[in-house]
Every structure is written in C-alpha cells, then in structure tokens.
Amino acid sequence: MTLHRSLLAASLIATAAVVSVPSAHAADTLGGNPVPGVCMLSREAVFAQAKVGQAASERLGQLAQQARTQLDDQRKPLDTDLQNFQQKAPSLSEAQRKQQGEALQQRMQAYQTQAGELNQRIQLTRAKAMQRIGQEAEPIVASVYKSHQCGLLLDRDSVLGGNMANDLTGEVVQGLDRKITTLSFNLEPLPAAQGK
Known part of the structure; x- marks a missing residue:
C-alpha cells in the first residue's frame, strides 16, 4: 500500500510542479533602481500561467488519475487474495x-513493479511536455529579450530582491498564449532496457 501511495504522491507532485506559481514579484518589495540590460524571467510562472502550461497540467492530472485507477483495479483482487490466504493459512499444510x-509474493512484486513503471512513465511524460513548452517559448523569450535590450537574463525565482521593471515573464506568457494554447500527449513508454 505504501508504494501505491508513493505513486499517488509522486503524481500529485508532478502535476503540482507544473502549476505551482512562485509568489509573483516577491523580490519587488526591496525596490531599487532598474539595472539597465538586466532582465528577469520566471520559467515556472510561464509554465503555470500560460494556457498551454495549464492544459498540460490538466492532461497530466488526467493521466495520473488513469494510472491510479488502473493500479486500484489491480490491487483490489490482490488484497482480497491476501486476506483469504491469511484467513486459511492456519488450516494449510506448510507446503501449501x-x-x-x-x-502471492510474486503477484505483489509484479504489482509493485508496474506501479513503479507507471510512476516513471508519468515523470517522463511530464518532462517531455515541459520540454515541448520550453521549445515553443524559446523564440518568444529571445524576441522579448531582444526588444527589452537585455544583456543578461536571470531566473526571477532565484533573485532575493530588486526592481522588477525588466521582468519579461508576463510578455512571454502573452506571446506563448498567442502561439499555442493546448498540447496533446499520452503517457510516454519506458525507454528500452539497455543491453537487450
């Protein structure tokens, strides 16, 4: 049951990672003068706020739910058989x-292997979706970077404080929304085992 719960937790974490929004402009409280040529971008906020990121997050949630349902359907008969075995074990011979x-142990190991594989597939699917969104956003980031005459681009989420006048995040989200609003994907297969 612990492995099943860890798959659920991993799925939720994977889904939440797509939609988590850092406290926007938390660093803005210190203010100060804008630094010419220094721009900032929150990649996480772009993924969370852009329509395509929200669509990807929703799809990942659906895939994670399907995986949980599939595991639940397989776990129920296994749990029933385990309970039956525990009840009749005292009346069985040692060999039986x-x-x-x-x-039963082999079935449980097969179930745990499948749960682990589903978890890996969800993680691979999430990574591929994020990579695709990143590829779609890349030319937009470059264009906005150039239009603001940036010379340096910092991760906004790593900045402890400062003036956020050159935060490109909102423009990148708008550009991405104009370019793509949804993404279709299914669970990725596991990579082929090495050496086979």
Missing part, C-alpha cells in the same frame, strides 16, 4: 502455505 505465499 509456502506455495501459495510465494505465488
């Missing part, structure tokens, strides 16, 4: 207990 116990 060993044989049935080993069979």
Whole structure:
C-alpha cells in the first residue's frame, strides 16, 4: 500500500510542479533602481500561467488519475487474495502455505513493479511536455529579450530582491498564449532496457 501511495504522491507532485506559481514579484518589495540590460524571467510562472502550461497540467492530472485507477483495479483482487490466504493459512499444510505465499509474493512484486513503471512513465511524460513548452517559448523569450535590450537574463525565482521593471515573464506568457494554447500527449513508454 505504501508504494501505491508513493505513486499517488509522486503524481500529485508532478502535476503540482507544473502549476505551482512562485509568489509573483516577491523580490519587488526591496525596490531599487532598474539595472539597465538586466532582465528577469520566471520559467515556472510561464509554465503555470500560460494556457498551454495549464492544459498540460490538466492532461497530466488526467493521466495520473488513469494510472491510479488502473493500479486500484489491480490491487483490489490482490488484497482480497491476501486476506483469504491469511484467513486459511492456519488450516494449510506448510507446503501449501509456502506455495501459495510465494505465488502471492510474486503477484505483489509484479504489482509493485508496474506501479513503479507507471510512476516513471508519468515523470517522463511530464518532462517531455515541459520540454515541448520550453521549445515553443524559446523564440518568444529571445524576441522579448531582444526588444527589452537585455544583456543578461536571470531566473526571477532565484533573485532575493530588486526592481522588477525588466521582468519579461508576463510578455512571454502573452506571446506563448498567442502561439499555442493546448498540447496533446499520452503517457510516454519506458525507454528500452539497455543491453537487450
């Protein structure tokens, strides 16, 4: 049951990572003068605020829910068989207990392997969706960077304080929304095992 819960938690974390929005302009409270040529961008906020990022997050949530449902459907008969085995174990011979116990253990290991594989597939799918959004955003970032005459681009989420006059995030989100609003994808397959 712990592995099933860890898959659920990982799925939720993966989904939440797409939509988490850092406290916008938290660094703006210190103010100060804008530094010419120094611009900032919050990649996380772009992914969270752009329509395509929201669509990707929603799709990842659907895929994670499908994976949880699939695992639940497989876990229920396994749990029933485990309970039945525990109830009748005292009346079985040692050989029968060993044989049935080993069979149940193999089924549990197969279930845990599948849960781990589904978790990996969700993570791969998330990474590929984020990569695709990043590729779509790249020329927009370059254009906005050039139009603001930036000489240096910093990660806004890593800045402790300062003037946010040259924060490109909003313009990049708008540009991305004009370019793409949705993304279609399914669970990625696991990469082929090495050496096969």
